[in-house]
Structure formats: structure tokens, C-alpha cells
Amino acid sequence: MHIPVLKTELIHSLNILPEGTYVDCTGGGGGHAQAVLDKLTSGRLIILDRDPEAFDRLNGLFGSDPRVTIVQENFRYLQETLDKLGIIAVDGLYADFGVSSFQLTEAERGFSFRKDGELDMRMDTTDSESAKDVVNKYSQELLEEIIYRYGEERFFKRIAGAIVQRRGIKPFISTLDLAAVVKSAVPAKFQKPGLHPATQTFQAIRIHVNQELVAVEALLRQIEQLVKPDGRVAFISFHSLEDRLVKNYLQRYASPCECPPEFPVCNCGKVATFKVLTRKPVSPSAQELKDNPLSRSAKLRAAVRI
Numbered sequence: 001m002h003i004p005v006l007k008t009e010l011i012h013s014l015n016i017l018p019e020g021t022y023v024d025c026t027g028g029g030g031g032h033a034q035a036v037l038d039k040l041t042s043g044r045l046i047i048l049d050r051d052p053e054a055f056d057r058l059n060g061l062f063g064s065d066p067r068v069t070i071v072q073e074n075f076r077y078l079q080e081t082l083d084k085l086g087i088i089a090v091d092g093l094y095a096d097f098g099v100s101s102f103q104l105t106e107a108e109r110g111f112s113f114r115k116d117g118e119l120d121m122r123m124d125t126t127d128s129e130s131a132k133d134v135v136n137k138y139s140q141e142l143l144e145e146i147i148y149r150y151g152e153e154r155f156f157k158r159i160a161g162a163i164v165q166r167r168g169i170k171p172f173i174s175t176l177d178l179a180a181v182v183k184s185a186v187p188a189k190f191q192k193p194g195l196h197p198a199t200q201t202f203q204a205i206r207i208h209v210n211q212e213l214v215a216v217e218a219l220l221r222q223i224e225q226l227v228k229p230d231g232r233v234a235f236i237s238f239h240s241l242e243d244r245l246v247k248n249y250l251q252r253y254a255s256p257c258e259c260p261p262e263f264p265v266c267n268c269g270k271v272a273t274f275k276v277l278t279r280k281p282v283s284p285s286a287q288e289l290k291d292n293p294l295s296r297s298a299k300l301r302a303a304v305r306i
């Protein structure tokens, strides 16, 4: 069961027109999609997910609803996807980035450091490179960079070193095997209660395997073209790097000028194309945190197209 995070806040920020056209870029378990559909009368909802299991699940939930179109696709190709459907612009789009609890809890998807399965972590199971390839084939320097950049893990050097040393004896196959080697590389006095020492390393490998930040950035680059005037965008991030990308793109779109600060008069000709609706990101309420502790790092940012 996947509990949709910040559902009320997301719906509020989208200000849904009952006859409008919307895009859910990350269908997952369909929780947000259902909440949007509850607000639509004759409107339309296009749902994307790159994961074939999510695609099947979404088809089971909404396949017979004439308002819904479900597409198994990476949202980095949103413009092409909408072109194929003959849609030029939409009244709103939203994304709830990251991994779903279905992906995390199904051992055989190889995402979890708590359940034994073959190391995989591909959201789109047709992608060529899995987590097993990354940990068994990448150079120590590249592993260090991935664990540092996407995991913000202070023991990145020790962890990458332990991975390379161990794979020289026996290649990694299982999630729990990798989790144990990562744990052994983190000094005991820095292991935090309630947080598995492999959390950040698994997150980093997952972000790399799925090229998650590349996709987020590609999506953010397209929203100016795809959203109608007065249309809304909303993004839920779970990682500071994702949130920073969203924040920076929305700020840039909202700025009426990109001249260097030393220019006395603006001559760039830029105009603001969005107005940011969330000066600070919206976080889960105390009640949501209590009901769903997994929502703790969620941040929502929203904007309206001018």
C-alpha cells in the first residue's frame, strides 16, 4: 500500500478546473491521481510512470475510466508523449518524485536494504544497467563520486573502498550482502539509531541507476511550453538535490530579468513566465508525519503560469 504524501496540499495548489487537462508524471500507486479525478468532471488526466509494474497497476485502477490515459514512459519525454496524444498544453501537471513503497517493499525489485533480493533498483526494468552492474563494475573513484554526490554520505571513501575490496573476492548479487558490506564500512560510533547505515548509499545508487536528476531537470525545462496561462505546476521532492532543482527552475521562471547584477538597467528582454505560490516549500503536517513517517522529507513547491 502506498500512502500518497501531501495529498490535500497538492490538490489545493493545483486549483483543479473540473473540465481541465492534467498530467500526473509519476502515477505510482494512483493515490494522487484518484484525488485529482475526484475533482474532474469531463476533464482529462494523463498518467505517466516508467515502471511496467506501476503501469499495470494503474491500468487495473483506471484503465476503464474514459477520462484517463495511462502511458508507460519516462517523464523526461513528456513533450513527445503529449505530442503523440495531440495535446499542445495542459491546465496543470505534477510529479511526486522518487521511489514508491511498492518498489521499496518488493524484495525482487532489488531496492531494499531490509529485504533480500537480487540487486537491481531499475524502475524501468528494460534499462540496461542495474545496481548490480554499478557495484560490480564501476571504478572506485566513480563509486565514491556517486555515493558522495547523490547520497551526501560522509563515509563515501570508506564505503566505496569496502565495495571494491569485497567484489575482488566475490561479486555482489544480493541487496542484503551489499547492505552488510556498507554497514561494516561505517564506524559504529557514527551509526545512528533508527537509520540503517546503508540508507544513503542505497539512495545514491538508485538515483544514479535511474538517472533521476537528469529526468527531473528535463521535465522542469519543458514546463514553460506545456502549461497554459493560469495553469499550475506542483512538485513533491524527497531529496535536497531534487528540491534544489525545482526551487532554482521555478525562481528563474519567476524572475523578470536575468541581467548580471552590475547592469544599471535591464536589457535582457526576459519576462517572468511563472509566479511561485510557495515562498517556502510545504512540508507534511504533524498529523501526516504521525500517520505516515515516510513522508518526513517530502517538500512541495508549486507555481502558476503567467
Ligand SMILES: C[S@@+](CC[C@H](N)C(=O)[O-])C[C@H]1O[C@@H](n2cnc3c(N)ncnc32)[C@H](O)[C@@H]1O
Pocket (backbone or CB within 6 Å): 002, 003, 004, 005, 025, 026, 027, 028, 029, 030, 031, 032, 033, 048, 049, 050, 051, 054, 073, 074, 075, 076, 096, 097, 098, 099, 100, 101, 123, 215, 216
Ligand atoms: C513516489 S511514487 C508516486 C506515488 C503516487 N503519487 C501515488 O500517489 O501513488 C513515484 C513513482 O514515479 C515513478 N517514476 C520515478 N521517476 C520517473 C520518471 N522519470 N518517469 C516516470 N515515472 C517515474 C516511479 O516508478 C514511481 O512509481
